Amino acid sequence: MNPVPALPACCTPLDAHWPLPFVLPDAVLLSTHFNPSQLLSDDFQRSAIDVPASIQRSVAKRQAEFLAGRICARAALQQLEGLSVSPAIGEDRAPVWPAHITGSITHSTGRAAAIVARKNHWRGLGMDLENLLNAERAERLAGEILTPPELHRMAAGHRDQLALLVTLTFSVKESLFKALYPIVQQRFYFEHAEVLEWTEAGEVRLRLLTDLSSEWRNGTELDAQFGVKDEQLLSLVSIRA
Template sequence: MNEDYLPSCCTPLTQCWPLPLPMAGTQLISTRFDPGLFEPSAFERCAIAPVRGVAKRQTEYLAGRLCAREALRQVTGVARVPAVGEDRAPVWPLNVCGSISHGNGLAAAIVAERNHWRGLGLDIEQPLETQRAARLASEILTPREMHRIAKTSAEEQAWWVSLSFSLKESLFKALYPLVLTRFYFEDAELLECDKGTQGRARLRLLVDLNQQWPAGSEISGQFCMFENQLISLVYVPRLSTR
């Protein structure tokens, strides 16, 4: 077993920050992965507990955990692999928050000590094509969001649906460890975001999650395109009043 071993299904781990706004005390690590090159022995050789599933599932899980371990090593000085909780979410060390995501051959993990951030949510998505976005819009957007984009072009609507989907996924990842309450796409709305393929965003909760996070609570995020993937990040500051 070798914690420094890199399986053939993953490219070298890269420290990167493609997002437009810097964030103190955070480390973002990424890798590309190829399920066609996956070998089951990679888990043992990487000293990572295996997960069941098809080659794609095993490869993306392995790639994500490799990124998380390296991000933890850079932030805390100790290389650890987040366990899987009963709710299937990663279990981070008590003094750390983090998030893992993977999609379409790209995996990444972000980690920070809690003296900087209380919660982080990272998501990687392939932007939706116009026809698929139109089909999924009512499942992802609230009626108010649907009204807001009704008069825009099909391409603009597809981008808004894609961005809303990704940011709401990131919102869930950032808040769920703090509230331990599940919520869904219709329970939050994207209030505003910068134009273009990178920038800042603001979301608002539409339901009460707990006393600290009632309906109306707002939270910030940011997004960018990186290696042809949409990456979004939502974050809860340490000094948040929520």
């Protein structure tokens, strides 16, 4: 097993604390905080992370979040089964995992995380991290993200939960896409799923509103979970094998 390169100065030591309400057995989730202002020009090389041309041309923030996410992913794969590989970017922009692995990478302001598992335990994993929207922005974006029934439930709910609800709906639909797209190989959008219910304990119930395959049909329901910390919301959709 090759030794893992030292972390770049822009990343904090990797955190193995499970940040969500329900621990997934047989999965590894690692996270880090990153500071783009501390990114050095040779950090990718010293971290032994391949940098795609599109990332090379990007600003420091995009480079730092990509590097931090790939470092989390590689360390999670190493912890899971001794694989010292960093997933490349596929033609569809999604990470390319080893054939027997499912995983997800996410990042938002100053924080990145990755989760991996073997496909014989979990068929699909989708994880998404978002900064909590403020109430004004949430209200502006609600019509783009929420279905009519979701908008109706939002209007009937507490005003002080509006920003959380819109952020959660956005995030959990992103997680759903990340979990299902590798399985169905078909793109779908915010209007093709809806949040049926959620609890402050971090439980979410989702329903598909379109046929994606013979297995994943309109009306199929799935569970998700989320947690909020430091004004950021992390959501996870996990599909059992």
